[in-house]
Amino acid sequence: MIMGLGTALFEEVVTAEGQVTNANLSDYPVPSFADLPGRLTHELLEREGAEVHGLGETALPPVPAAIGNAVASLGIPVTELPLTPERVLAAAAGVVETAS
Secondary structure, eight states, rough: HHHHHIIIIOOOOOTTTTTESSSSGGGOEEEEEEEOSSOOOOOOOTTTTTOOOOOOOTTTTTHHHHHHHHHOOOOOOOOSSSSSSHHHHHHHHHHHHHOO
């Protein structure tokens, strides 16, 4: 889940004039413990007789989509990841301008 949050809200390869400007991991934004809620819970649903095979990162792809859909449900059409506060505010401002 946390890796999915990173994809949705933080991680971005930044370029300027065709060159990557955050080529070091120290310049690449990823979630830290400070970005996480104080408590995180989950439920594991199991079916009798079901076999589990390599679940690894299958939970990653739905996280950005879920957050993007939540933002879109507010009428804010952000279509580029990561969903930074600046992008969400810019999209919200665009919605306000077209609605008036």
